[in-house]
Amino acid sequence: xxxxxxxxxxxxxxxxxxxxxxxxxxxxxxxxxxxxxxxxxxxxxxxxxxxxxxxxxxxxxxxxxxxxxxxxxxxxxxxxxxxxxxxxxxxxxxxxxxxxxxxxxxxxxxxxxxxxxxxxxxxxxxxxxxxxxxxxxxxxxxxxxxxxxxxxxxxxxxxxxxxxxxxxxxxxxxxxxxxxxxxxxxxxxxxxxxxxxxxxxxxxxxxxxxxxxxxxxxxxxxxxxxxxxxxxxxxxxxxxxxxxxxxxxxxxxxxxxxxxxxxxxxxxxxxxxxxxxxxxxxxxxxxxxxxxxxx
Amino acid sequence: xxxxxxxxxxxxxxxxxxxxxxxxxxxxxxxxxxxxxxxxxxxxxxxxxxxxxxxxxxxxxxxxxxxxxxxxxxxxxxxxxxxxxxxxxxxxxxxxxxxxxxxxxxxxxxxxxxxxxxxxxxxxxxxxxxxxxxxxxxxxxxxxxxxxxxxxxxxxxxxxxxxxxxxxxxxxxxxxxxxxxxxxxxxxxxxxxxxxxxxxxxxxxxxxxxxxxxxxxxxxxxxxxxxxxxxxxxxxxxxx
Numbered sequence: 151x152x153x154x155x156x157x158x159x160x161x162x163x164x165x166x167x168x169x170x171x172x173x174x175x176x177x178x179x180x181x182x183x184x185x186x187x188x189x190x191x192x193x194x195x196x197x198x199x200x201x202x203x204x205x206x207x208x209x210x211x212x213x214x215x216x217x218x219x220x221x222x223x224x225x226x227x228x229x230x231x232x233x234x235x236x237x238x239x240x241x242x243x244x245x246x247x248x249x250x251x252x253x254x255x256x257x258x259x260x261x262x263x264x265x266x267x268x269x270x271x272x273x274x275x276x277x278x279x280x281x282x283x284x285x286x287x288x289x290x291x292x293x294x295x296x297x298x299x300x301x302x303x304x305x306x307x308x309x310x311x312x313x314x315x316x317x318x319x320x321x322x323x324x325x326x327x328x329x330x331x332x333x334x335x336x337x338x339x340x341x342x343x344x345x346x347x348x349x350x351x352x353x354x355x356x357x358x359x360x361x362x363x364x365x366x367x368x369x370x371x372x373x374x375x376x377x378x379x380x381x382x383x384x385x386x387x388x389x390x391x392x393x394x395x396x397x398x399x400x401x402x403x404x405x406x407x408x409x410x411x412x413x414x415x416x417x418x419x420x421x422x423x424x425x426x427x428x429x430x431x432x433x434x435x436x437x438x439x440x441x442x443x444x445x
Numbered sequence: 446x447x448x449x450x451x452x453x454x455x456x457x458x459x460x461x462x463x464x465x466x467x468x469x470x471x472x473x474x475x476x477x478x479x480x481x482x483x484x485x486x487x488x489x490x491x492x493x494x495x496x497x498x499x500x501x502x503x504x505x506x507x508x509x510x511x512x513x514x515x516x517x518x519x520x521x522x523x524x525x526x527x528x529x530x531x532x533x534x535x536x537x538x539x540x541x542x543x544x545x546x547x548x549x550x551x552x553x554x555x556x557x558x559x560x561x562x563x564x565x566x567x568x569x570x571x572x573x574x575x576x577x578x579x580x581x582x583x584x585x586x587x588x589x590x591x592x593x594x595x596x597x598x599x600x601x602x603x604x605x606x607x608x609x610x611x612x613x614x615x616x617x618x619x620x621x622x623x624x625x626x627x628x629x630x631x632x633x634x635x636x637x638x639x640x641x642x643x644x645x646x647x648x649x650x651x652x653x654x655x656x657x658x659x660x661x662x663x664x665x666x667x668x669x670x671x672x673x674x675x676x677x678x679x680x681x682x683x684x685x
Contacts (some may be wrong), residue, residue, distance in 0.1 A: 322552070328544040329553055335504050336540045340527030340554035341602070 169411015177403025204363020392442020
């Protein structure tokens with residue numbers, strides 16, 4: 151068997167795939183954070199909790215209603231997104247005129263409450279959620295083994311991320327969003343119902359987290375703390391990419407997943423810290439992030 | 446019998462007060478504009494001209510009084526509802542969006558009524574905008590082009606009352622002339638226009654009436670035809 155840089159290709163490509171899978175989740179979550187921050191000026195610390203809620207929604211749809219993975223893929227983001235809109239309309243909307251810090255503290259507290267409730271109800275040990283039957287197994291591509299479900303996650307994430315990018319950068323609705331990010335008062339003075347767009351934006355960002363949670367359920371175990379573990383890394387991704395750039399969030403998410411995967415191959419000891427090393431370097435060189443706008 | 450002024454007016458503002466936080470900026474503004482009229486608001490800096498436009502549009506933090514447009518009371522309505530009744534605002538800072546292309550900037554404001562100008566008509570008014578419509582960032586345009594874009598985009602929407610805040614500020618004389626021609630043309634097309642202007646020589650040539658503001662309320666009204674005989678008085682008001 152041939153080797154690349156002294157590493158068997160199966161191991162190298164296998165870890166790259168794992169890295170891209172992680173990157174899929176980083177990208178979807180940091181994309182939601184970037185969209186929410188752009189429109190609401192809120193650093194949504196509850197994002198990890200909404201991701202967790204997505205996974206639990208999938209589990210509950212199956213356990214209580216017998217609705218499988220594909221239903222969950224559709225319904226869980228809608229449920230979690232609706233919950234997000236409820237939070238925005240009843241609580242978050244009161245904070246926009248205040249400093250960013252209030253939104254951050256509120257969403258941080260909200261995350262603790264949500265996690266606490268789920269932990270109370272379901273315990274902390276985690277619940278199993280199976281891979282849908284059609285996507286069990288995988289195939290040997292010669293240079294690596296591709297589990298079907300992981301391939302599906304990667305493809306779904308790419309489609310969702312670039313679909314979102316397309317809507318924001320290339321459509322009329324996206325023009326409202328971009329303009330609303332710059333000057334919401336003027337956009338509303340043109341007759342656009344900006345408060346509704348803000349609520350829907352938050353709902354969409356939260357639904358994206360919920361969707362990521364559904365996709366994660368069969369890979370990682372469904373447990374109340376799954377979001378709080380992930381969100382730390384996602385915030386590092388956001389810092390590296392720079393808040394407020396949609397494309398930046400996507401590219402940085404996948405890129406850092408890949409870097410993490412490669413580090414597992416070449417220097418496994420650093421694999422859990424490499425993202426934070428990159429973050430420190432980026433902060434030294436470009437404090438606004440790779441894709442962020444200065445000031 | 447007292448004349449019922451509001452019945453005849455398209456826009457009727459009375460006892461309008463507005464605040465920015467603790468600062469009380471408008472103190473009982475009274476003004477009426479007939480459909481198809483072009484009225485200017487003149488006054489020194491800080492007299493409350495811009496705030497009057499913003500208060501009509503609903504984008505001040507706090508306001509009270511009455512603003513009736515086409516028989517509908519606007520006080521208490523959210524900003525987007527006010528716009529949807531057919532009022533459009535062109536801010537002094539122009540408000541061109543950097544993250545939108547020239548075309549997207551132009552097409553951004555949604556239609557609020559019938560009878561808006563077609564894209565072809567807008568391009569005929571402002572040929573520069575046709576030439577530069579693919580510019581990726583609206584803010585890459587020159588100051589004059591940005592002003593044209595800011596006016597053009599509210600002509601598409603079918604709004605009948607235009608609130609224009611210092612459209613000639615900081616522009617070269619040739620552009621000022623073009624903006625002047627455009628405003629005259631819009632008046633001829635039946636738009637009702639409330640214009641805030643520092644350059645009162647520019648305004649004098651256009652308007653049916655001039656309202657003079659001082660300390661947050663209207664202190665005088667001079668009809669367009671009487672402007673020459675009132676020059677001394679105006680110069681005192683404006684401190685020129």
